[in-house]
Amino acid sequence: MAQTVDITPTTRHEGHAKLILEVDGEGIVSKAYYINTTPIRGFERMVVGRPAEFVPFAVMRICGICQTTHGIASCSAIEDAIGCEIPEDGRLLRELTGLGSRMHSHPIHHLLTLEDFVKPEEGDLKIEIIKLIQSMRKVGQLIVDTVGGEGIHPPNIVIGGMRTNISERAKAKLYYALRQFEKDAYRMYEIYQELIERFLEEVGIPDLGSHDYPYIASHTTYGDREAINWDGIVEIPPHRYYKDMKIAESTSLMIPLYEGVPAEGGPRARLVKFGNFRSGGGAMDINIARAKENLGAVYRALEILDELNINGKTRVTPEYRDGSGIGVHEAPRGMNTHFAEVGREGRIKSYRIIAASNWNFPVVEKAIEGYPHQYAEVIMRAFDM
């Protein structure tokens, strides 16, 4: 007999949401709705008519974790609009700040998913993982602190590049911190692989949470507007996406589609598109991909330190003119896109944001369908919402 299972609110993930599941007689989910209950805050409206310089600082406040990536996406959208080229060292520092953000965001998500895979009697293992998470997060925060100028809402990310370069001393400090992170990330990857293998064995569904939507990613560590076919992206109101009007009215989300269908963004999408990660597997693959991305992030960060000229110019003074532009940054959760139209005297004419998590809402619904309802939250968490 069919029944409905509500999980309100869903827990151990970022943001606010609920799950509404239609479950058949065998406990298998036949239809899933993942409803975003975060109220609309109106950032896109708020910035209209404001000076462009204000926008990166405003949109950083969208998310409690991804301030850096919103800042970067916003700056590059405005730079694209006014045709401003930022200096190479500024770009490197920006990428490094973004990686710092990834390096503290991914571990915190390991913390959130941890409970799904570690058993209550494995106290020691849990403590080990939590300690790893703490030390990894410290490194990520240190990078954003040092390069971004502040761990929360980094003020150094400005239109035209980065406000300042870093000192020799800071560079050395980051190097040693990154080497430590590399060790921790390896250990974390090993642990997560084992945990997930064991979990899937016990559950007995090797492809738990698989779906057949495509992947969307623009770059592995930064963001590349050339990699995406922008004509293929549309955002439709939920009333057109959901048949059930009640559901459509309860979510506060616009549904983004890539070439007509939802697409998955995030660690797995990046690793499939730009690496040789297994595509089409279960959702638990994403947890492994995330642990793997920590390593990618640290290697790229070390490379950036090598390439960076600490005496180089990091910023140009932007000259405002009319135009519209796109800024992309690969947030920990997926592709974060800002569209800016700049008008008279450098003021914003219109602004649109497709935040990273937006992409995954419809994908999560699809991934939950066809699997036992008790794993719905585990699958949702793998996506890092």
Add this chain to the structure above:
Amino acid sequence: MDPLGSYKSIISARATDKRILKRCQDGGIVSAVFIYGLENNILDGVIVADKEEGFRPVPKVATTPEEVLEAAGTKYTVSPNLSVLKSAIREYACEKVGVVGTPCQILSLRKALKYPVGFRHMVDKVKLLVGIFCMENFPYMGMRIIVEELCGVRIEDVVKMDIGKGKFWVYTRWGEVKSVKLKKTHPYEQSSCHVCTDYTAELADISTGSVGSPDGWSTVIIRNERGEEIINKMIEEGYLERRPIDEGKFGLGLLKKLALVKKEKNMKEIEHRKELGLPVPPDVCH
């Protein structure tokens, strides 16, 4: 009223390094302390007031003795030193920061250290606060008017400014010395200085200034163990030479007198402002 705040001891001292003495204001204490700190790993970054063209001060993070030397000498105008404090800790990645400031800046920094709202990871990284004696300060344009209009010297030609013996002195690079009575400079002071009752930077680790010591020497007020340790080591290792402070009328007496003058005069101003219902600073350093 307690004129000098709490302290452990007061001495007269001057730097022994010729490079410092050539550029410094009086005894070169601030430069010497910072250079000593940087050279001996007690500090790894210091915040100083450097100057740009036209004697315009710029706060700067100095990480080498050379940079400290470049910034030596008093600028009689405001330099927002605390504005680069976060930079020192973030982009410069310093872990042992020394800060020099006027009494008001030391006061704000102490407050920031006590209630570090918006100052993450900062509290344990500020290691030394050096305060300088300050009666009042001039906004940049105020100082420029004193130099250019009252003393008749182009600002580009100035190499040093000084206050002493009741006058504001300007030294030009052509060797001329011009001066104006302090009484005439009063209209160009910052009005906020008139409600400040702290003359000797009472919350610093070390306070220093020329008053109370002979020419070429500085009075050093050592206020706590941290300050005592560093000054003692510097004397031991020959970075500083000391002499006992003159307890008489032109030594400690003068210092106390001036500190009291500032307190009394500005307390009156505070009372006056209270009568008018204007905002006044909270009760500190009376």
